[in-house]
Amino acid sequence: MATLIIAEHDNSTLKASTLHAVTAAQQVGGDIDVLVAGSGCQAAADEAAKVAGVSKVLVADNAAYANQLAENVAKLVAEVGAGYSHIMATSTPEAKNVLPRAAALLDVGQISDILRVDSADTFGRPIYAGNAIATVKSLDAIKVITVRGTAFEAAAAEGGSAAVEAISAAHDAGVSSFVSDEVAQSDRPELTSAKIIVSGGRGMGNGENFAMLDSVADKLGAAVGASRAAVDAGFVPNDMQVGQTGKIVAPDLYVAVGISGAIQHLAGMKDSKYIVAINKDDEAPIFQVADYGLVADLFEAVPELDSKL
Amino acid sequence: MKVLVTVKRVIDYNVKVRVKSDNTDVDLTNVKMAMNPFCEIAVEEAVRLKEAGVASEVVVVSLGPQAAQEQIRTALALGADRGILVQTDEVLESLNVAKLLTKVIEQEQPGLVIMGKQAIDSDNNQTGQMLGALTGMAQGTFASEVKIEGDKALVTREVDGGLQTVELAMPALVTTDLRLNEPRYASLPNIMKAKKKPMDTTTPEELGVTIKAHSEVLRVDTPEERQAGIKVASVDELVDKLKNEAKVI
Numbered sequence: 001m002a003t004l005i006i007a008e009h010d011n012s013t014l015k016a017s018t019l020h021a022v023t024a025a026q027q028v029g030g031d032i033d034v035l036v037a038g039s040g041c042q043a044a045a046d047e048a049a050k051v052a053g054v055s056k057v058l059v060a061d062n063a064a065y066a067n068q069l070a071e072n073v074a075k076l077v078a079e080v081g082a083g084y085s086h087i088m089a090t091s092t093p094e095a096k097n098v099l100p101r102a103a104a105l106l107d108v109g110q111i112s113d114i115l116r117v118d119s120a121d122t123f124g125r126p127i128y129a130g131n132a133i134a135t136v137k138s139l140d141a142i143k144v145i146t147v148r149g150t151a152f153e154a155a156a157a158e159g160g161s162a163a164v165e166a167i168s169a170a171h172d173a174g175v176s177s178f179v180s181d182e183v184a185q186s187d188r189p190e191l192t193s194a195k196i197i198v199s200g201g202r203g204m205g206n207g208e209n210f211a212m213l214d215s216v217a218d219k220l221g222a223a224v225g226a227s228r229a230a231v232d233a234g235f236v237p238n239d240m241q242v243g244q245t246g247k248i249v250a251p252d253l254y255v256a257v258g259i260s261g262a263i264q265h266l267a268g269m270k271d272s273k274y275i276v277a278i279n280k281d282d283e284a285p286i287f288q289v290a291d292y293g294l295v296a297d298l299f300e301a302v303p304e305l306d307s308k309l
Numbered sequence: 310m311k312v313l314v315t316v317k318r319v320i321d322y323n324v325k326v327r328v329k330s331d332n333t334d335v336d337l338t339n340v341k342m343a344m345n346p347f348c349e350i351a352v353e354e355a356v357r358l359k360e361a362g363v364a365s366e367v368v369v370v371s372l373g374p375q376a377a378q379e380q381i382r383t384a385l386a387l388g389a390d391r392g393i394l395v396q397t398d399e400v401l402e403s404l405n406v407a408k409l410l411t412k413v414i415e416q417e418q419p420g421l422v423i424m425g426k427q428a429i430d431s432d433n434n435q436t437g438q439m440l441g442a443l444t445g446m447a448q449g450t451f452a453s454e455v456k457i458e459g460d461k462a463l464v465t466r467e468v469d470g471g472l473q474t475v476e477l478a479m480p481a482l483v484t485t486d487l488r489l490n491e492p493r494y495a496s497l498p499n500i501m502k503a504k505k506k507p508m509d510t511t512t513p514e515e516l517g518v519t520i521k522a523h524s525e526v527l528r529v530d531t532p533e534e535r536q537a538g539i540k541v542a543s544v545d546e547l548v549d550k551l552k553n554e555a556k557v558i
């Protein structure tokens with residue numbers, strides 16, 4: 001039994017998301033190898049070699065993998081992964097794009113977004129926006145799995161000394177190409193790794209008002225998130241969306257401001273350790289999950305909170 | 310260009326499901342069913358391509374029980390031209406769906422396939438990517454913008470940290486994210502017209518696909534409910550609780 005982990009990286013550094021999949025793989029048992037597919041990605045591979053618990057790092061350094069195009073990377077994953085019992089990655093948009101494509105090339109299913117490892121073939125995963133948890137047994141010889149990052153601690157980034165091995169397989173399907181990136185710049189912590197998150201909803205009224213949350217977040221070293229309604233209304237960019245179909249987060253503290261608490265939003269944050277809700281409607285469903293609820297107009301409460309931190 | 314759209318019949322997104330008392334599954338008896346919201350967005354995008362003169366025909370496909378005809382009819386009322394039901398009462402996993410759709414695509418030869426990124430029942434987010442693998446089509450997943458330029462599709466994708474644009478050779482496959490468009494409502498005259506639009510029914514056997522199980526659901530549980538906490542009376546009390554009780558700030 002051995003697991004192949006698909007690393008997430010930007011060629012120069014390994015993303016922390018990868019470390020959660022390593023922990024899930026440790027619970028499965030057996031050797032853990034990491035595949036780093038990219039272009040000029042040796043530095044990321046060297047980082048992967050230091051992760052505690054990793055036996056071997058395979059580096060596929062080729063222009064075809066430069067932008068993680070699924071058509072190319074999935075072929076590589078299927079080819080390399082054919083020799084493993086498990087192929088795993090943390091469920092980020094990148095892994096969600098590539099892994100199912102690789103699974104189908106291997107003629108196996110995928111078990112998405114696991115929360116629990118019960119045994120080498122049985123896993124727990126949320127369905128119906130997390131309103132039910134299914135215990136699923138894989139019947140395939142190769143188990144392709146994405147891992148919910150918030151459900152598994154990050155493995156130690158240091159302490160390992162895996163061998164790094166280059167693989168020459170170059171797969172260019174030739175049907176897709178990268179055009180451009182529009183990456184939102186932010187100095188704040190990433191949503192999925194932040195210890196504290198301050199999120200705004202439709203109640204914020206407009207994008208400018210998010211500056212109030214930014215100020216609170218700066219004082220707390222927090223990330224800023226949003227409900228889909230706030231994203232839809234154009235207040236903030238899409239990558240701030242928390243929920244069933246956005247990011248799944250579980251910080252120590254989640255502050256929901258002007259968010260009603262629809263099931264799709266709760267699906268993304270209800271595993272937070274402490275939840276605070278600030279809402280002027282005392283019947284808002286968010287109060288059913290909040291440890292501390294404040295019924296107040298956010299335009300008064302948030303500036304006051306800001307001044308008292 | 311022909312556009313093929315997939316629509317899945319799922320629980321209405323406003324309904325909170327309950328787990329059956331024997332823990333075998335969730336209870337769907339007498340629960341309101343609807344078209345998967347991401348599939349509504351897929352239908353809307355296809356219809357807009359037709360209205361813009363880019364698409365010549367919009368074919369909508371659903372796989373599942375006979376009742377899925379309702380969701381096909383809804384898509385026809387929203388502007389799709391023709392429906393195909395792949396009828397089966399068997400449990401369809403994503404790879405089964407992808408294999409069945411591969412056969413439909415061989416017959417229909419669409420220039421573009423538009424699917425939802427995720428079904429809100431299984432929350433799998435994988436069928437489109439699997440179909441991409443089986444057909445060899447390029448995939449633009451989690452799309453927030455789709456532009457057709459000649460024989461290429463330019464797809465803007467919602468990724469970590471922002472947006473990415475890729476260029477795909479056609480035929481290509483797109484999976485929709487929430488911001489791609491705002492789906493319209495079906496008007497009464499269009500609902501009436503949809504009743505006369507053609508709908509074919511086929512089966513996995515006719516398509517030559519054997520449904521194989523890749524996983525088995527051993528049990529389904531209700532997640533631990535979170536207990537509601539307390540209401541605080543003021544910002545001061547909130548700050549005090551966070552500092553001294555929760556000790557998180």
Ligand SMILES: Cc1cc2nc3c(=O)[nH]c(=O)nc-3n(C[C@H](O)[C@H](O)[C@H](O)COP(=O)(O)OP(=O)(O)OC[C@H]3O[C@@H](n4cnc5c(N)ncnc54)[C@H](O)[C@@H]3O)c2cc1C
Nearest residue numbers: 201202203227228229243244245246258260264265280298
């Ligand atoms: C397929 C699908 C997927 C979805 N995925 C997601 C997802 O991933 N994430 C997500 O968040 N949503 C998702 N949604 C949307 C979800 O159903 C809700 O529509 C959305 O979460 C509502 O956002 P909101 O709470 O900001 O807005 P609303 O529900 O409009 O709530 C606004 C709240 O602000 C309060 N408020 C207004 N003004 C003030 C004020 N001055 N002071 C204090 N409080 C105030 C109101 O009392 C209200 O409770 C999805 C929906 C669908 C159909």
Ligand SMILES: Nc1ncnc2c1ncn2[C@@H]1O[C@H](COP(=O)(O)O)[C@@H](O)[C@H]1O
Nearest residue numbers: 315316372424425427428433434435436
């Ligand atoms: N039984 C089905 N019938 C029609 N479309 C489906 C079916 N299953 C999955 N799909 C399509 O695949 C998308 C992704 O589903 P999933 O991978 O299950 O999350 C859905 O939004 C649908 O567009």
